[in-house]
Amino acid sequence: KDVLIRGTPENSGAAQQLDIPTIISGPTVHPSTNNARIELETNIKTKINVKYWKENEESKSSVITTHYNTKHKIDITKLIPGTKYSVQLEIMDQKNKRNVNSLDFTTSSIPMVSP
Numbered sequence: 001k002d003v004l005i006r007g008t009p010e011n012s013g014a015a016q017q018l019d020i021p022t023i024i025s026g027p028t029v030h031p032s033t034n035n036a037r038i039e040l041e042t043n044i045k046t047k048i049n050v051k052y053w054k055e056n057e058e059s060k061s062s063v064i065t066t067h068y069n070t071k072h073k074i075d076i077t078k079l080i081p082g083t084k085y086s087v088q089l090e091i092m093d094q095k096n097k098r099n100v101n102s103l104d105f106t107t108s109s110i111p112m113v114s115p
Helices: 013-017
Strands: 004-007 023-031 036-054 062-065 069-076 084-092 098-106
Touching (some): 023 098
Antiparallel strands (some): 004 098, 023 036, 036 062, 036 069, 036 084, 084 098
């Protein structure tokens, strides 16, 4: 798995002091050839705006929004095999307090089939 996570560490004292939504587990990415699942858990009920794009093509990004919950499983579909994607997770509580995390992943390549 090629997973790089950037942003506020999940146990950041600064995030907890500001009383903003905090990731307490994850995010983890489970990429396949055409899909990826992102899983994470937050300290309070949040909704997440998931913005994703192919590497170096942020202007062509797509957005998925989840429902308020503490445990999130976000499925990104119709991806291109063997391609690097960037993801921005905007985590919001019901008072509109926000926390943003970023990560990158690469989908699996299509296996070569011998004739």
